Amino acid sequence: MASLRRFTWLGLVLILVGCRQDMHDQPRMKTYAMSDFYADLRSARPPVEGTVARGQLHEDTYFYTGKIGANPGDYMPSQVPVNAETLARGRERFNIYCAPCHSRLGDGNGMVPQRGYKHPPTYHQDRLRKAPLGYFFDVMTNGFGAMPDYAAQIPPDDRWRIVAYIRALQLSQNAGQADAGQAVPSNSPEFEEPGSGATPPIPVPPSSQTGEEQK
Ligand code: HEC
Numbered sequence: 001m002a003s004l005r006r007f008t009w010l011g012l013v014l015i016l017v018g019c020r021q022d023m024h025d026q027p028r029m030k031t032y033a034m035s036d037f038y039a040d041l042r043s044a045r046p047p048v049e050g051t052v053a054r055g056q057l058h059e060d061t062y063f064y065t066g067k068i069g070a071n072p073g074d075y076m077p078s079q080v081p082v083n084a085e086t087l088a089r090g091r092e093r094f095n096i097y098c099a100p101c102h103s104r105l106g107d108g109n110g111m112v113p114q115r116g117y118k119h120p121p122t123y124h125q126d127r128l129r130k131a132p133l134g135y136f137f138d139v140m141t142n143g144f145g146a147m148p149d150y151a152a153q154i155p156p157d158d159r160w161r162i163v164a165y166i167r168a169l170q171l172s173q174n175a176g177q178a179d180a181g182q183a184v185p186s187n188s189p190e191f192e193e194p195g196s197g198a199t200p201p202i203p204v205p206p207s208s209q210t211g212e213e214q215k
Contacts, residue, residue: 064156066137066163074132080160090165093158097150106169118146123166124173136163 029035029043038045047053058064063077076082094104101110106123113119121128140159143149154162177183 062134063160065141066134068134072132072134072138074134076133076164077160080157080164082164086161086164087168089158090161090163090168093154094162094165094169097154098162101147105173106166120147123170129170129174133163133167136166 031044033043034041035043060077062068062073063079066072080086099110101112101117102108102120102123103110108120108122110120137159139147140150140154140162142151150159171179
């Protein structure tokens with residue numbers, strides 16, 4: 001009796017496994033395969049006119065272009081607050097994607113131009129120091145002259161983080177007294193008690209005071 005029940009179970013399992021077979025062999029088109037169902041013979045269909053795929057609306061144009069109308073804007077979008085985390089991520093991404101050409105300093109002396117690629121301009125010049133934030137976003141998004149765009153490699157929020165880091169990099173190479181909030185170079189610290197100048201006595205470890213021999 002028990003063996004009969006086991007046999008029934010086995011049969012049920014086999015039937016259920018058989019159902020899965022359909023999933024492995026679906027009636028679908030292979031990528032770019034021809035199809036005689038449509039007039040243009042293509043199985044890949046363009047999106048229906050007038051529709052927007054989920055996640056592709058890009059309603060916030062500034063976040064995706066860095067521009068207000070035709071001109072680059074000069075503020076960070078609200079999605080990317082400027083804080084230590086943003087700058088740390090911006091530095092990491094910059095060092096990966098930009099430093100090979102622009103160098104970690106941003107002086108345009110990266111390894112790639114040293115081997116013959118067109119030399120990028122330094123970020124530490126007046127024109128680029130005054131360039132609005134959206135301009136850097138646009139260069140990354142659309143490329144600039146000999147420089148390819150990085151839209152496919154770097155998502156928009158990370159592009160903005162790189163923008164913030166480049167601004168910090170520019171400041172780091174061109175900071176003045178007002179930025180430091182104190183005299184540059186800073187004054188020497190004031191000591192409360194100058195001391196006699198004599199060498200202080202060397203403290204003797206307690207074990208050597210007992211005179212006991214060490215084994
Ligand atoms: C393959 C090398 C290369 C990489 C990688 C690269 N750039 Fe460039 N970049 C260049 C070159 C070359 C130029 C100058 C292009 C020209 O004048 O034709 C340039 C120019 C620029 C400029 C200056 C535009 C101007 O107005 O002069 C900016 C800003 C810039 N790049 C930002 C970036 C950022 C940000 C990244 C990283 C996401 C990056 N680049 C990655 C090669 C590169």
